[in-house]
Amino acid sequence: MRTGIVSRNPDVMSGAVVFAGTRVPVQVLLDHLEAGESIDDFLAGVPSVTRAQVIAFLEEARDRIAASVS
Template sequence: MRMGPPIISRAPEVMGGAAVFYGTRVPVQTLLDYLEAGESIEDFLAGFPSVTRAQVIAFLEEAKD
């Protein structure tokens, strides 16, 4: 079980309840879309500076389990 700050959040008033990176309005689906299209994590982070590398790595680590 992962211990630490939250990675994602959902709230009806933020992006219609879509899962977003905690503390941002960036949907996690956007990261998945970038990666599926062959873009790098660096490309994603450059486009969405409110998301940290640590959040991305933690999300991907949790998703693979």
């Protein structure tokens, strides 16, 4: 992932991948989306994450998946 989208530090959330500058694990977003909830629902529950961070994460994930199957 590009720098600034996510981070991982063993001292933050036990080393879980979190949105940069927050303590919000990326897995929380994925769980919300898997449950059929919207990005807006996710953002309403975690105001420390911005829409720009979510979109950047999803775009980067999409690009990585596309590159791996090409």
